[in-house]
Amino acid sequence: MRSITHPVAEQLSLPGVLHALSDPVRLAIVGALRDGAELPCGMLSVPVSKSTLSHHLKVLRDAGLTLTRVEGVQRHVSLRAEDVERRFPGLLRSVLPHSSASAAA
Amino acid sequence: MRSITHPVAEQLSLPGVLHALSDPVRLAIVGALRDGAELPCGMLSVPVSKSTLSHHLKVLRDAGLTLTRVEGVQRHVSLRAEDVERRFPGLLRSVLPHSSASAAA
DNA sequence: ATCCTAGTTCGAGATGCATCGAACTACGGC
């Protein structure tokens, strides 16, 4: 297993972030992580196989939207709400309407 | 040439809109249309061929982001800022930061 | 050591997308 890498906030590109958010599965994942929730991959209830979920989480991570933290045998995923808000103010809020999007944190 | 159709505001899907916005060329087009500008296709200075531009405009139109109005021999394109704002409040503003995005119109 | 659980990586298949040039349509002017 290769080490997990995250782009720095300044590297986030708007097309990249929008593309990452343009898939229903990934949008559901981001929705499950609103309000600062941190969940292990397995707690994300999306209707895809384990390998597909792993792929989507990599896309979100590479786009700079999520942070993956290793804890024992599992990986905890959370939204990089602050970084995204700093780069693209208001974006998370507009994409996750029924939530504070933790953007003010 | 088939007749030009536009989806009604209620049909706009968030993944669809985000996907339409996730291409740099289309993002540039939307940027050129901010603040209520209405331009003929040819006035959009993007570095792609005519057929590719036509394709991108169709993607934006089908996603519900733009309105195409026929006037003589040319097609005038404009942002459906009000409709998008009603469906996804704040989205245009966050994607077109250096502009009012005409969303309050 | 053995096993289980959690998740990643590796092909592979099917689909979608961006791009182009060429052919086409439609309107306006001469």
Place this chain on the structure above:
DNA sequence: GCCGTAGTTCGATGCATCTCGAACTAGGAT
């Protein structure tokens, strides 16, 4: 009618993406 301009549609090409199952890795429990 004839031509030019504006834009669309039609393949075709090459690349990206979504999806899966199978094989793999790594940590924890027994």
